[in-house]
Amino acid sequence: VLIANPPYSVKDFKQHLQLRHNRFTLLPHLTANSSEIETLFVERAAQLLAVGGLAGLILPSSILSNSGIYQRTRALLLEKFLVRGIVELGGSAFIATGTNTIILLLERRFDTHLDHFAIRADALYHEEKCPNDTDFADSDLLLAYSAAAGLDFALYCQWLADPDNELPPELEGAPLFIAYQREFDDLAEIKRRKEQKTFQKRPKDEQQAEMRGKFLNYCRAAEKTKLVYFALAHTGELKKGEIIPQYTTVLRSADNKAEEQSFLGYKWSQRRGAEGMVFLREPYDGGALYTPDLASRDESPAKAAHYFRKAFLVEAPDEVPDDGPLVGKLRIAPTPAFFDFSRTGCDLVFNLSPTEPTANPVFDTQYPLVPLGQVTDIRNGGTPSSKIREYWDGDIAWATLVDVKEREIFKTARTISQAGLDNSNAQLLPINTVLLSSRATIGEVSIARIELATNQGFKNFVCNEKKLLPEYLYEVLVWQKENIKALAGGMTYGEISKAKIAHFSIPLPPLPIQKKIVEAIDALEKKAQTYVIKDLSDQKRLILLDGIK
Numbered sequence: 381v382l383i384a385n386p387p388y389s390v391k392d393f394k395q396h397l398q399l400r401h402n403r404f405t406l407l408p409h410l411t412a413n414s415s416e417i418e419t420l421f422v423e424r425a426a427q428l429l430a431v432g433g434l435a436g437l438i439l440p441s442s443i444l445s446n447s448g449i450y451q452r453t454r455a456l457l458l459e460k461f462l463v464r465g466i467v468e469l470g471g472s473a474f475i476a477t478g479t480n481t482i483i484l485l486l487e488r489r490f491d492t493h494l495d496h497f498a499i500r501a502d503a504l505y506h507e508e509k510c511p512n513d514t515d516f517a518d519s520d521l522l523l524a525y526s527a528a529a530g531l532d533f534a535l536y537c538q539w540l541a542d543p544d545n546e547l548p549p550e551l552e553g554a555p556l557f558i559a560y561q562r563e564f565d566d567l568a569e570i571k572r573r574k575e576q577k578t579f580q581k582r583p584k585d586e587q588q589a590e591m592r593g594k595f596l597n598y599c600r601a602a603e604k605t606k607l608v609y610f611a612l613a614h615t616g617e618l619k620k621g622e623i624i625p626q627y628t629t630v631l632r633s634a635d636n637k638a639e640e641q642s643f644l645g646y647k648w649s650q651r652r653g654a655e656g657m658v659f660l661r662e663p664y665d666g667g668a669l670y671t672p673d674l675a676s677r678d679e680s681p682a683k684a685a686h687y688f689r690k691a692f693l694v695e696a697p698d699e700v701p702d703d704g705p706l707v708g709k710l711r712i713a714p715t716p717a718f719f720d721f722s723r724t725g726c727d728l729v730f731n732l733s734p735t736e737p738t739a740n741p742v743f744d745t746q747y748p749l750v751p752l753g754q755v756t757d758i759r760n761g762g763t764p765s766s767k768i769r770e771y772w773d774g775d776i777a778w779a780t781l782v783d784v785k786e787r788e789i790f791k792t793a794r795t796i797s798q799a800g801l802d803n804s805n806a807q808l809l810p811i812n813t814v815l816l817s818s819r820a821t822i823g824e825v826s827i828a829r830i831e832l833a834t835n836q837g838f839k840n841f842v843c844n845e846k847k848l849l850p851e852y853l854y855e856v857l858v859w860q861k862e863n864i865k866a867l868a869g870g871m872t873y874g875e876i877s878k879a880k881i882a883h884f885s886i887p888l889p890p891l892p893i894q895k896k897i898v899e900a901i902d903a904l905e906k907k908a909q910t911y912v913i914k915d916l917s918d919q920k921r922l923i924l925l926d927g928i929k
Contacts, residue, residue: 382429385438386421388479393417406456409449418443419453422484426460429488434692435461441468441480444730454728458612459494461486463628463715464691467684468732470633470640475648475656480633485688493618497611504540505604521623523862525610528721529556545596557599559724564595605726613715616694625865626715629691630732631684634709643668643705668705684710714866745887753882755848756814756841760878761834762805764796771800776808777832781817784826787854789815792832806833807840812850814841816857816864818876823861827854839881852894855901856886 391413406423410416418439425435443450444466457463465485473481504522519537526533535551542548551557564570570591573579579587616626634640641647641660645667649658666672670685679686682704691712711733718730752758761779764771774797783792801808809832817824819837827850834840843850857864867880889897 382425382433382435383437384421384425384435386418388418388440389415390417391415406449406452409452414449416449419449422453423456423460425486426456426488431488431490433488435484435486435488437484437486439482439484441482444482444732447727451727454730455609455726457484457486458609458728460489460491462489462616462626463613465629465631465688466730466732467631467688468633470637472637472640472648473644485629485691487692490618493612493615494608496618497608497615500611501604501608504607505600520862521611521614522607524614524716524866525607525721527863527866528610528716529606530554530722531556545593545600547596547599556722556724560599560602561595563724564598567598570594602724602726606721609726609728610716610719610721613719616715627691627694627712628715628718629687630711630713630718631688631706632709632711632732643709645669668709682706687712745889747887747889747893749885750888751883751885752841755844755888756853757844758878758882759807759809759813759840759842760805761807761836761838761840763835764800764804764806768800768803771797771803774798774800776801777830778806779815779826779828779832779834779838781821781824781837784815784817784824787826788829789826789832790829796833801833805836808833809840810842812843814843814850814853814857816841816881818881822865822876823857825854825857825861827851839876839878847888847891849891849894849898851898853886855898860884860886 393415404420404423406419410419422437422439422443425437429435443453463484464487467483467485469481469483471480500521522537523533526536531554532551535548538548539546539551547557574591579590582590614625615623617624634643645661645665646657646659649655660667664672666683668682668684670683671679677689679689681687684706687706687710718732719728720731766772772795774795776796776798777789777792778794778796778800779789779792780794783789796804796806800806809828811829811831813828813832815826815828815834816839817837818839841850841853843853864876864881864884867876867884
């Protein structure tokens with residue numbers, strides 16, 4: 381574990397550095413008169429820590445948003461670290477400075493993550509080679525990126541695979557690419573080229589073709605860079621090629637000085653003869669941050685330390701109490717939610733208020749898009765008290781995450797009694813209910829082929845049998861897993877509310893078309909039992925895309 385509180389704003393420090401064996405990639409970006417010495421401490425932390433090493437760095441809050449060397453430092457942070465947490469402190473945290481500071485809580489990541497995604501991006505955005513099926517192996521990553529960038533996934537893939545590098549008209553009309561065009565037209569080198577006599581003497585069609593080629597290459601280069609840093613923000617771990625998403629816990633500062641002092645549990649006295657820290661309560665109780673002299677590491681959910689410990693352990697914390705000082709201050713979201721990937725640049729400004737994900741993806745379909753709440757009855761689950769033995773080991777199946785590893789559920793690992801059902805929020809669900817895991821590990825889907833109840837980690841869909849087949853809903857939810865997971869990008873740790881999922885819209889073709897889509901996917905899966913089928917999930921996605929057109 382490394383803790384650092386580096387100096388800030390040391391003017392001309394570069395002229396006095398005595399570096400022999402330390403090489404800093406940030407150093408060339410600093411001038412002789414630069415004062416941002418704290419940026420080198422970030423890179424030094426990356427040099428000192430082994431993979432899995434932890435760091436707490438106290439830095440000026442400007443490092444999250446300022447341009448220049450700070451922008452490059454943010455890029456290095458994503459390249460070298462997992463951002464487990466950020467604590468924002470106001471001017472009252474440290475005596476006499478009045479400087480707004482942050483504490484970055486970091487974990488050293490594998491350098492190979494950057495190499496992996498740089499190679500993937502090279503294959504996808506190469507100017508002279510169209511990507512093949514293997515290059516699209518990270519389609520789930522592309523799907524997540526296109527959602528974050530506000531782009532249609534199918535159109536985006538169509539552009540990347542186009543042999544002439546041409547943008548589909550619908551994609552070129554998207555706000556991002558309109559902004560790219562404006563940015564490209566304002567480039568000094570483009571203006572100079574258009575003014576050159578050799579250019580002006582060429583036929584108009586050749587001039588247009590040259591500018592068009594330069595523009596498309598400009599877009600590809602920009603998108604390639606954005607994808608790499610999105611992937612680094614998105615990825616917490618790579619397990620045999622599978623991406624485990626990264627989450628960041630953020631604690632915002634108080635809105636005013638009095639509230640901040642209460643939050644910290646102390647204030648600073650300037651009274652002569654009594655200068656220094658003054659505890660608001662004796663003995664010091666840690667404010668809303670932590671519990672001093674705690675015998676164990678298990679903090680109360682009323683303290684912020686509870687959530688940051690869970691962040692480093694990569695565990696889902698308890699719900700934030702709705703009546704405590706952390707309400708409105710603690711935010712836990714997928715790390716990309718703190719960045720804006722819908723813009724042309726890759727400035728990596730870290731916005732401590734995460735962006736809410738778009739409610740729905742864009743579908744290319746002739747059929748109506750219908751919110752799930754209009755065609756299903758969405759029911760929650762619950763857990764009986766574990767302290768009352770009579771609530772357990774009854775004859776009612778009770779599903780948890782371990783039971784949704786297959787498409788269909790015929791039995792569950794645990795059961796509850798009628799008394800357990802009656803004395804909890806669990807509900808008995810009918811056969812053919814579609815189960816969706818909605819907490820922590822989000823997006824696992826199964827169809828209940830028995831009556832059962834579930835714990836509170838599910839949103840359960842009882843389909844309107846006149847409008848929606850459970851099997852079709854299952855395939856759509858599996859297909860839209862990344863977009864559904866993005867719905868959890870608010871203030872809770874990996875949880876989708878009933879209200880959000882109720883507004884998530886899906887294409888709703890007539891029942892015969894739904895049945896045809898399901899039968900085509902079933903036939904493909906049966907074939908896969910006999911033959912090895914490459915990219916099975918992508919082929920299933922293509923069946924769905926073709927079926928809803």
